[in-house]
Amino acid sequence: MIVTRSIILFAIAALAEIGGAWLIWQGVREQRGILWVIGGVLALGAYGFVATFQSDPNFGRILAAYGGVFVAGSLAWGVAVDGFRPDRWDIVGAAICLLGVAVIMYAPRG
Structure with a gap:
C-alpha cells in the first residue's frame, strides 16, 4: 500500500510539474x-506541495527519485500531447531512470 x-x-x-512547464512553454513560446x-x-x-506527501522523510531522496519519474513522464507527455x-x-533511457527510481525509493533499508 505504501508503494502504491x-x-x-x-x-x-x-502531471503538475510537466503540465505546469508545458503551460508556461505554451504561454511564452507559442504566445x-x-x-x-x-x-x-x-x-x-x-x-511542490505534492512531493511533501511522500512517506520518506528525506527531501534529497524524494527529489532524486522524482527526477527519474520526470524523465519518463516528460517523454510520455510529449507522446500524449x-x-x-x-x-x-x-x-x-527512461526505463533506466525508472529502474533508478525503484532502487532509490523501494530498496530494502536496514
Missing part, C-alpha cells in the same frame, strides 16, 4: 498569453 501511494503521488507530481503562464506557475506550485515519437534510446 508513493507511485500515485509521483504520477500526480509529474498563447499570460493566463497560460499563470496556470503553469500555479501547477508548478502544486507540484505534442505528437512526439521517442526512439528506442529515449525508451531505454
Whole structure:
C-alpha cells in the first residue's frame, strides 16, 4: 500500500510539474498569453506541495527519485500531447531512470 501511494503521488507530481512547464512553454513560446503562464506557475506550485506527501522523510531522496519519474513522464507527455515519437534510446533511457527510481525509493533499508 505504501508503494502504491508513493507511485500515485509521483504520477500526480509529474502531471503538475510537466503540465505546469508545458503551460508556461505554451504561454511564452507559442504566445498563447499570460493566463497560460499563470496556470503553469500555479501547477508548478502544486507540484511542490505534492512531493511533501511522500512517506520518506528525506527531501534529497524524494527529489532524486522524482527526477527519474520526470524523465519518463516528460517523454510520455510529449507522446500524449505534442505528437512526439521517442526512439528506442529515449525508451531505454527512461526505463533506466525508472529502474533508478525503484532502487532509490523501494530498496530494502536496514
